[in-house]
Amino acid sequence: MIKDTLTKALIFDKHARLLIVTSTETVENARSTQTLWPVASISLGKVLTGALLMTGLEKNIASVSLRIEGGGPLGTILATATKDTVRGYVENGEVHIANNNQSLNTGFAVGNNGTITVLKEQIDGSHFTSACEIQTGEIAEDLAFYYLQSEQTPTSVILSVTIETDNSVKTAGGILIQLLPNCPEDIISLIEEKLKTFPQLSTLLQKNLSHEQIIELITDGNYQITEKYPVSFFCPCTKERFVKSLKTIPRKEIRLMIKDGKDIETICNFCHQKHIVELEDLKKIYFRR
Ligand SMILES: [Zn+2]
Numbered sequence: 001m002i003k004d005t006l007t008k009a010l011i012f013d014k015h016a017r018l019l020i021v022t023s024t025e026t027v028e029n030a031r032s033t034q035t036l037w038p039v040a041s042i043s044l045g046k047v048l049t050g051a052l053l054m055t056g057l058e059k060n061i062a063s064v065s066l067r068i069e070g071g072g073p074l075g076t077i078l079a080t081a082t083k084d085t086v087r088g089y090v091e092n093g094e095v096h097i098a099n100n101n102q103s104l105n106t107g108f109a110v111g112n113n114g115t116i117t118v119l120k121e122q123i124d125g126s127h128f129t130s131a132c133e134i135q136t137g138e139i140a141e142d143l144a145f146y147y148l149q150s151e152q153t154p155t156s157v158i159l160s161v162t163i164e165t166d167n168s169v170k171t172a173g174g175i176l177i178q179l180l181p182n183c184p185e186d187i188i189s190l191i192e193e194k195l196k197t198f199p200q201l202s203t204l205l206q207k208n209l210s211h212e213q214i215i216e217l218i219t220d221g222n223y224q225i226t227e228k229y230p231v232s233f234f235c236p237c238t239k240e241r242f243v244k245s246l247k248t249i250p251r252k253e254i255r256l257m258i259k260d261g262k263d264i265e266t267i268c269n270f271c272h273q274k275h276i277v278e279l280e281d282l283k284k285i286y287f288r289r
Pocket residue numbers: 235236237268269270271272273
């Protein structure tokens with residue numbers, strides 16, 4: 001199995017760009033820390049993978065956050081990706097959906113009645129948000145719709161997560177193809193044709209095909225790699241960040257916490273790391289020292 005990597009390429013005489021990511025370890029990392037059941041692993045895995053691809057498309061963007069609120073039993077799914085890291089969580093990780101085959105549809109679990117919100121944070125700290133309606137809850141179609149609706153950019157997205165019988169992640173990855181301005185009609189039809197007959201991404205990942213070999217299948221060799229870098233699950237949470245968030249809550253609530261006489265303990269939703277804010281820290285926050 002190849003290490004988690006994102007590869008960028010220009011394809012068909014630079015008329016389109018293609019990003020491919022392998023994210024098996026990244027998704028497995030999220031699954032094992034958050035003890036997710038299969039449909040939750042697949043859904044979150046697709047959102048994590050999608051967020052990495054979306055950040056990979058950007059220039060001068062520090063991070064892309066995806067919030068999926070589809071109204072299904074999984075609840076809200078959230079992911080934030082920087083160029084080469086991603087973290088995310090799913091509100092209800094213990095959702096079970098009976099299935100008779102290996103490929104679980106996420107549409108029902110995610111829901112298709114709600115919104116997908118994309119927040120892009122620029123390197124200078126400014127950010128902008130856009131949202132669109134969820135179409136299917138299968139995530140890949142929803143992201144393609146987002147690009148068409150909110151950014152007027154025709155985009156194809158493939159996202160795939162498969163699960164072992166022991167519930168661990170077997171394969172995870174994704175491909176994103178975006179047409180560049182003035183892409184000729186014949187190339188658009190060619191890409192559509194190629195994607196129609198494209199094998200299951202999970203099968204290719206299982207066969208250990210390299211990114212170059214997979215891109216070759218889509219482009220018949222008409223591509224050039226522009227960048228390649230490792231990606232991983234990473235949560236930047238620290239005790240300091242938690243302290244900072246405590247500074248935003250009303251002073252009288254801090255006073256009650258101090259009165260309680262106990263340290264405040266919190267567990268990060270993303271990486272399940274425990275952070276303890278001691279009574280002394282609380283007093284410092286209270287007196288704004
Ligand atoms: Zn964390």
